[in-house]
Amino acid sequence: MPPILLPPPSLLRVASASSPSGADSVCDRLGPGLCCCYSMAGQGFFQDIFDGEAFKYYADGEWKVSSSRASVSITNPSTLKTQFKVQACTQDEVNKAIESAESAQKLWAKTPLWKRAEALHKFAGILKDQKNAIADVLVKEIAKPLKDAVTEVVRSGDLVSYSAEEGIRLLAEGKFLVSDSFPGNGRNKYCLASKIPIGVVLAIPPFNYPINLAVSKIAPALIAGNAVVLKPPTQGAVAALHIVHCIHLAGFPKGLVAAITGKGSEIGDLLTMHPGINCISFTGGDTGIAISRKAGMIPLQMELGGKDCCIVLEDADLELAANNVIKGGYSYSGQRCTAIKVICVMESVAEELVQKIVQRISKLKVGMPEDNCDITPVVSQSSANFIQGLVEDAQKKGAKFHQEWKREGNLIWPILIDHVTPDMRIAWEEPFGPVIPVIRIKTVEEGIHHCNANNFALQGCIFTKDINKAILISNAMESGTIQINAAPARGPDHFPFQGLRDSGIGSQGITNSIIMMTKTKSTVINLPVESYTMG
Numbered sequence: 001m002p003p004i005l006l007p008p009p010s011l012l013r014v015a016s017a018s019s020p021s022g023a024d025s026v027c028d029r030l031g032p033g034l035c036c037c038y039s040m041a042g043q044g045f046f047q048d049i050f051d052g053e054a055f056k057y058y059a060d061g062e063w064k065v066s067s068s069r070a071s072v073s074i075t076n077p078s079t080l081k082t083q084f085k086v087q088a089c090t091q092d093e094v095n096k097a098i099e100s101a102e103s104a105q106k107l108w109a110k111t112p113l114w115k116r117a118e119a120l121h122k123f124a125g126i127l128k129d130q131k132n133a134i135a136d137v138l139v140k141e142i143a144k145p146l147k148d149a150v151t152e153v154v155r156s157g158d159l160v161s162y163s164a165e166e167g168i169r170l171l172a173e174g175k176f177l178v179s180d181s182f183p184g185n186g187r188n189k190y191c192l193a194s195k196i197p198i199g200v201v202l203a204i205p206p207f208n209y210p211i212n213l214a215v216s217k218i219a220p221a222l223i224a225g226n227a228v229v230l231k232p233p234t235q236g237a238v239a240a241l242h243i244v245h246c247i248h249l250a251g252f253p254k255g256l257v258a259a260i261t262g263k264g265s266e267i268g269d270l271l272t273m274h275p276g277i278n279c280i281s282f283t284g285g286d287t288g289i290a291i292s293r294k295a296g297m298i299p300l301q302m303e304l305g306g307k308d309c310c311i312v313l314e315d316a317d318l319e320l321a322a323n324n325v326i327k328g329g330y331s332y333s334g335q336r337c338t339a340i341k342v343i344c345v346m347e348s349v350a351e352e353l354v355q356k357i358v359q360r361i362s363k364l365k366v367g368m369p370e371d372n373c374d375i376t377p378v379v380s381q382s383s384a385n386f387i388q389g390l391v392e393d394a395q396k397k398g399a400k401f402h403q404e405w406k407r408e409g410n411l412i413w414p415i416l417i418d419h420v421t422p423d424m425r426i427a428w429e430e431p432f433g434p435v436i437p438v439i440r441i442k443t444v445e446e447g448i449h450h451c452n453a454n455n456f457a458l459q460g461c462i463f464t465k466d467i468n469k470a471i472l473i474s475n476a477m478e479s480g481t482i483q484i485n486a487a488p489a490r491g492p493d494h495f496p497f498q499g500l501r502d503s504g505i506g507s508q509g510i511t512n513s514i515i516m517m518t519k520t521k522s523t524v525i526n527l528p529v530e531s532y533t534m535g
C-alpha cells in the first residue's frame with residue numbers, strides 16, 4: 001500500500017488563543033479514529049516497516065506482520081487520539097526471534113572487533129541522517145518537544161559511535177597473570193583472562209527516551225559480541241522501530257537484532273523469563289523490581305525511578321540554582337528519572353530562591369511539542385491523573401501554591417509547591433510531571449536525611465560556593481550520582497550512571513554497560529617447570 005502523504009502540520013492545526021493545544025484542530029473536526037496528524041512515520045525511507053495499518057515487528061532480518069492479526073494502539077498524548085498501531089506479537093514469534101538471535105550471536109562473536117565497530121558507525125550515520133523523520137515520531141508518540149526530540153536522536157548517534165570506539169579499545173585488552181604472586185606458588189602457570197560475549201541481551205527501554213535508552217543498551221551489547229532482543233515501550237515503540245530499521249540498513253547479520261512489540265504486561269514475562277535470554281538491561285519504573293524477582297540466574301542492569309533531591313545552602317548562587325531547577329526539573333515536563341523531584345532549601349534563603357523560580361516558571365511556554373513548547377502534554381491520562389492526585393494531596397494537607405493548578409487533557413501547567421511537609425505524598429513519590437515540591441530546612445542534616453530516607457537513590461545535587469562542604473555533603477548523600485552546582489543528569493553518556501536502593505541494579509554509562517554485557521574467560525597454561533622471563 002503506498003504511503004499516505006498528508007499536508008504539513010501548519011495546514012492541519014488551528015491553535016486557538018484560549019487553548020494552545022489546538023483543540024479545534026482538523027483532527028478533532030474529523031472526529032474519532034485514527035488521527036490525521038501529519039507524520040513522516042513509516043514513509044519514504046521507512047516505508048518497509050509499515051503495512052499501511054500497523055508497524056511491523058523485526059526478526060530474522062525481516063520486517064514481519066504478526067500471525068496474531070492483533071495490534072496495540074498508541075495514543076498521541078497531545079491529541080488523545082490513536083496515532084499509530086504496532087503488532088501484538090505471539091509467544092511463538094517471541095520464541096523464534098530469540099532462537100534466531102542465539103544462532104546469529106554465535107557468528108557475531110567471531111566477527112572481528114573492527115568489523116563490529118564499522119557496522120555500528122554505519123548505524124550511527126544512518127540514524128543521524130534520519131533525525132528529522134525520527135524526531136517527528138517522538139513528537140507524535142510521546143509529545144517530546146521537537147527540539148528535544150532531534151537532540152535525542154543526534155545524542156543517540158553519538159552514543160553508538162562512542163560505544164564502537166570504546167569497545168574496540170576495551171575488548172582488545174585482557175589480563176595476563178602469573179601464578180607466583182600468590183603465596184606458595186612458583187611461576188609455572190600463566191593465566192590469560194579475556195572478556196567474552198554474554199549471549200542474547202534483552203533490552204527494555206522506557207517511554208521517555210525510547211531512542212537513547214534503547215541504543216544505550218543495544219550499542220554496548222553489539223560491540224561486545226552479543227545479540228539483542230529489543231522490547232520497546234508501547235509508547236515509543238514506533239520511534240524504536242525506526243532506529244531498528246537503521247540497524248537493518250547498516251548490514252548487521254540477519255537475526256542478530258530483533259524488535260518484538262506488544263504490551264509489556266502481556267509478553268513481558270515471556271521475554272524476561274525466557275531461557276534463551278542471557279542478560280536483561282531494563283530502564284523504567286518499579287516494574288523493574290518485579291522483573292528482578294522473576295529473572296533467572298542472569299546479570300541484570302536496572303535503572304528505575306528517582307526522587308532526585310536538590311539541597312540549596314545559604315551561600316548558594318541562587319540565580320544558578322533557580323536556572324538549574326527550571327532546566328533540571330521541568331524539561332520534558334519533568335518526565336526524566338534524573339529530574340529534580342524535591343528541593344530542600346535552607347529557610348534563610350528559601351523565599352528568595354522560590355521567587356526566582358516562580359519568576360522563571362512564568363516564562364515557560366506551555367503547549368504542543370510541534371511548537372517546541374517547554375511544557376508539553378505528559379505521556380498518558382493515567383500519568384496526568386497520578387500527578388493530579390499528588391498535587392491534590394499536598395493541597396489538602398496545607399501546602400502553599402505559587403501558581404493555579406491548571407490541566408487540559410494531558411497538558412499540565414508547571415507549578416512549584418511550597419512549604420511541603422513530610423506527611424505529604426509529594427515529599428516522597430515521583431510525579432514524573434511538571435510539579436516540584438519545596439521543603440524548607442533549618443539544617444543541612446535535615447536535607448541529607450530527607451535524601452537518604454527515600455527508597456529511591458538515583459541522583460541528587462547541591463548548590464553551594466564552598467567546595468569542601470559540597471564534597472562532605474555529597475559523601476553523605478546515599479545516591480548513585482551527586483551533581484555539585486548543577487542539576488542531575490545522565491549525560492554525557494560515557495559517565496557512569498547508576499541508581500542505588502530501589503533506583504537500580506548495576507551501573508550504566510557506555511564503558512560500564514559494555515563490561516556488564518560480557519563475562520570473563522580464563523585460559524591457564526601449565527608449564528612443566530617454573531619459568532621466569534629474563535631481560
Ligand SMILES: NC(=O)C1=CN([C@@H]2O[C@H](COP(=O)(O)OP(=O)(O)OC[C@H]3O[C@@H](n4cnc5c(N)ncnc54)[C@H](OP(=O)(O)O)[C@@H]3O)[C@@H](O)[C@H]2O)C=CC1
Pocket residue numbers: 204205206207208231232233234235262263264265267268269272283284285286287288291303304305306336337338430431432
Ligand atoms: N528510570 C527511568 O528513566 C524511568 C522511570 N520511569 C518511572 O516508571 C514509571 C512508569 O513509566 P513506564 O514507562 O510506564 O515504566 P514501566 O516500568 O511500566 O515500563 C518500562 C518498560 O518496561 C516494559 N514492561 C512493562 N511491564 C513489563 C513486564 N512485566 N515485563 C517486561 N517489561 C515490561 C514497558 O513496556 P510497555 O510500555 O509495553 O508496558 C516499557 O518498555 C514512571 O512514572 C516513572 O516513575 C519511567 C520511565 C523512565
Ligand SMILES: O=C(O)[C@H](O)COP(=O)(O)O
Pocket residue numbers: 208209283335336337338488489490491
Ligand atoms: O531515564 C531517564 O529519564 C534518563 O536517563 C534521563 O537522562 P537525562 O538526564 O540525560 O535527561
